[in-house]
Amino acid sequence: xxxSLLVLGIESSCDETGVALYDTQKGLIAHNLYxxxxxxxxxxxxxxxxxxxxHVLKLTPLIQKxxxxxxxxxxxxxxxxxxxxxxxxxxxxxxxxxARSLAYAWKVPAVGVHHMEGHLLAxxxxxxxxxxxxxxxxxxxxxxxxxxxxxxxxxxxxxxTLDDAAGEAFDKTAKMLELGYPGGPKVSALALQGNTDRYKxxxxxxxxxxxxxxxxxxxTFTLNTWLxxxxxNDATDQTKADICxxxxxxxxxxxxxxxxxALEQEGLNRLVVSGGVSANREIRAKLDAxxxxxxxxxxxxxxxxxxxxxxxxxxxxxxxxLAGESHDLSFAATPRWSLEELEAV
Ligand code: KG4
Ligand code: ZN
Numbered sequence: 001x002x003x004s005l006l007v008l009g010i011e012s013s014c015d016e017t018g019v020a021l022y023d024t025q026k027g028l029i030a031h032n033l034y035x036x037x038x039x040x041x042x043x044x045x046x047x048x049x050x051x052x053x054x055h056v057l058k059l060t061p062l063i064q065k066x067x068x069x070x071x072x073x074x075x076x077x078x079x080x081x082x083x084x085x086x087x088x089x090x091x092x093x094x095x096x097x098x099a100r101s102l103a104y105a106w107k108v109p110a111v112g113v114h115h116m117e118g119h120l121l122a123x124x125x126x127x128x129x130x131x132x133x134x135x136x137x138x139x140x141x142x143x144x145x146x147x148x149x150x151x152x153x154x155x156x157x158x159x160x161t162l163d164d165a166a167g168e169a170f171d172k173t174a175k176m177l178e179l180g181y182p183g184g185p186k187v188s189a190l191a192l193q194g195n196t197d198r199y200k201x202x203x204x205x206x207x208x209x210x211x212x213x214x215x216x217x218x219x220t221f222t223l224n225t226w227l228x229x230x231x232x233n234d235a236t237d238q239t240k241a242d243i244c245x246x247x248x249x250x251x252x253x254x255x256x257x258x259x260x261x262a263l264e265q266e267g268l269n270r271l272v273v274s275g276g277v278s279a280n281r282e283i284r285a286k287l288d289a290x291x292x293x294x295x296x297x298x299x300x301x302x303x304x305x306x307x308x309x310x311x312x313x314x315x316x317x318x319x320x321x322l323a324g325e326s327h328d329l330s331f332a333a334t335p336r337w338s339l340e341e342l343e344a345v
Contacts, residue, residue: 009314012095013087081317084112159211194245
């Protein structure tokens with residue numbers, strides 16, 4: 001086992017091509033991101049085939065740029081980490097093929113990284129890092145989970161979403177209000193102009209025991225509110241903003257209640273919040289208030305590492321490579337993959 005590794009990380013599970021270089025002693029050396037938002041915006045959501053083709057086009061130049069930015073030569077790289085799931089099959093394969101080919105040519109090990117483990121560990125790229133164990137609220141476009149984390153690879157899923165993920169609910173709300181894609185940032189921006197007192201939306205499943213979540217009822221409530229406003233000739237920009245505000249507050253409150261419950265249940269007072277939705281201002285404010293009241297600590301990735309990026313994959317892969325883990329050529333992509341199947345490091 002070496003104690004210092006320079007690892008190239010590649011993320012391509014959905015609509016962002018991310019590349020980064022992480023050094024286990026020096027930290028993050030360089031990172032670049034190419035987002036496909038413009039490509040998919042005209043369709044109102046991600047078109048998988050277009051995503052895969054674009055990753056193929058963008059990956060090699062982005063890797064070259066990242067090496068150039070850091071003045072790193074391929075000879076200096078000790079390993080390649082790539083997102084091997086969960087995600088869109090074609091998009092995953094685009095990243096996996098490039099990563100595996102480079103590892104083969106450079107004669108270094110390659111490791112397939114679980115995308116959600118990447119998100120979960122993203123706060124480790126910051127100056128102040130959470131100690132284990134902690135509770136992680138993992139909120140992205142495809143997942144909403146509450147996880148007890150005892151170490152890298154030691155994950156116990158305490159709560160999951162029964163239907164729509166938090167990010168999905170934001171995206172669908174944006175779509176019904178015709179705000180565009182991706183919905184989270186659009187809903188959040190419009191909510192700033194919304195009136196807090198106009199609507200009160202339900203906080204789903206908070207009166208039931210347990211840590212599972214469900215956002216599809218909230219989505220229907222939002223739709224019905226919007227349809228009623230249209231019927232009453234009140235489908236104005238202000239109504240849209242008021243709906244966004246009520247929706248965002250309902251999601252933030254629900255997540256906060258569930259996190260409080262998880263911390264109490266597990267007897268822990270450290271909370272890590274990651275995944276695309278963790279960029280949300282209101283959610284952060286409510287969780288910060290909760291942790292302040294409990295005299296505990298909350299940890300988040302910096303804003304640019306909340307959504308998909310190569311840095312989190314380079315970090316997670318580096319930890320696994322450091323522990324001697326690597327995967328052979330047959331390990332390409334796993335579009336469906338539970339976090340609990342991962343090996344402890
Ligand atoms: O983690 P991520 O980049 O991709 C997945 O792994 O799914 O998360 C993307 C999700 C999208 O649903 C997007 O709307 C949401 O994160 N998102 C936000 C915000 N920024 C991104 N949701 C709420 N507020 C935001 N500021
Ligand atoms: Zn993601």
